[in-house]
Amino acid sequence: MNNVTKITVIEDNEAVKDGLALIIGSQQRFRVVNTYTNCMDALKNLRKDAPELVLIDLELPGMHGIEGIKRILRERSSTTILVISVHEDSKLVFEALCAGASGYLTKDTDHIRLLNAIDEVLTGGAPMSSKIASLVVKSFQRNLNSPLSDRETDVLTLLAKGKTYHSIADELFISVETVKTHIRNIYQKLHVTNKTEALKKAVKDKLI
C-alpha cells in the first residue's frame, strides 16, 4: 500500500492556490496531484486525480464550493473534504458541513496548523478554526431565556416532530385537552396563531 496521500486543491486565487500546494507539497507524506481554480475542472478530472483529500475554497467562480462538495462526494464518496474559506458566517459553515465537509478552516490558518489539520482530518478528526468550532457548538445550545415552561417546551418539541395532539398526549401521559391548553398558551407566549408559525419561531429562537 502506498502511504502518500493524494490531495487536490480548489481555490480561485492563483497565489493562494499555489501557496497551499507548496505548503502541502513540502511534506513527503502528501502529494498534490492537481490544483484547480474552479469546481468544474476539478470534477472533470476527479476520477483521474483520485484524491483522498480535497482542499476547497467556497467562493469560487462558476459553481459554488458548496455545490462542488456535494458533487465531489456524489462521484467519490470516499473523498475527504476540507474547506478553507474567509467566511465565518454560520449559514455557509453549516451548509458546508451538511454538504459533507469534514473540517472547516479560515484562511488565516498558518502553515503548521494547516498541516496539522490535514493530518487530523485524514485520521477521522474534524479540524475547525476556533470561531468555526464555536459557531458549531453554539448551534446545539438552547435559548436559556425561553419564555416557555418546561412542559410547554416538551409539547412544542413533540409537535416539531410531527406528532398529533393525540400522540403527544399519549407520550406525556396527559389528556389531549391538556395538550391543547399547552399549545394555546404556547401560541400566546410566542405571539403566533398556528403550528407553522410557532415552529418557525421556535427553531429561530432555539427554544426546542
Add this chain to the structure above:
Amino acid sequence: MNNVTKITVIEDNEAVKDGLALIIGSQQRFRVVNTYTNCMDALKNLRKDAPELVLIDLELPGMHGIEGIKRILRERSSTTILVISVHEDSKLVFEALCAGASGYLTKDTDHIRLLNAIDEVLTGGAPMSSKIASLVVKSFQRNLNSPLSDRETDVLTLLAKGKTYHSIADELFISVETVKTHIRNIYQKLHVTNKTEALKKAVKDKLI
C-alpha cells in the same frame, strides 16, 4: 482589572482532580479557586468561588455532570464550562453541549493541549478532542444514500417544519395536489403510513 482567570475543577477521582489543579495552577494567568468531587458542593460555593471557568467531569457521584452544567449556568450564566470526560459516545457529548458546555475534551488530553484548550475556550473558542469534533461534524451530515428524490426531500423537509400542505405548495411553487403525490411516494419509499412515522424515520436516517 484582574487578568487572572478564576477556575474551579469538578472531578470525582481525587488523583485526577489534583493533577488537573496542579497543571492549571502552574500557570500565572490561571488560579484554581477550588476543587470538588461532586456537583452539589461546587454549586453551594458557586457564588463565593465566582469562577470564570468550570472544568467538569461528567460521571460524578450524586448529581450527574450534565445536570450540574445546567444548574451552574442557571446560577451564573456568564460561567464558561469545559467538559473533561472519558466518554466519547455521542449521546453524552450532545447532551453536554446542549446543556451549555463550550468545549469537550477526552481524558487522554495531554497537559499542553489542556492549557491550550482553556485559553481557547476563554477567548470564545470551542476546543474539542479530535473524535468529539468528528462526532459533532458528522451530526450535520445528511445521509448521502437517500432513497428520496430531491423534490421529495424538499417536501419532507418542509413537512418537518410543521408546514401545511398548502404552505409547502406555495413555497415550492407547486400545487397542493403535487405535494400530496410527493408525500404519498415518500410514505411508500420509507415504508411508513403517516407523517409521524415518516418524520421519525427521516430524522433517524438523516434524510433531511
Add this chain to the structure above:
DNA sequence: CAAAAAACACCATTTTGGGGGGATGCGCCG
C-alpha cells in the same frame, strides 16, 4: 423509454384552533 415531477378530482376522516369553564399545587410578596 422510464423515472421523476407535476397536476386534478373525490371523499371520508382527523386534526386543528378557538371559545368557554374549572381544579390543583407551589412559590413569592406584602
Add this chain to the structure above:
DNA sequence: CGGCGCATCCCCCCAAAATGGTGTTTTTTG
C-alpha cells in the same frame, strides 16, 4: 398569614382546515 401569579392539568363544544387514500393524466428529463 392570605392572596396572587404561574404552571399544570382536565373537560365540553364547534367549525374550518388539513389529511390520507384512492383514482388518472401530463410534462419533463436523463
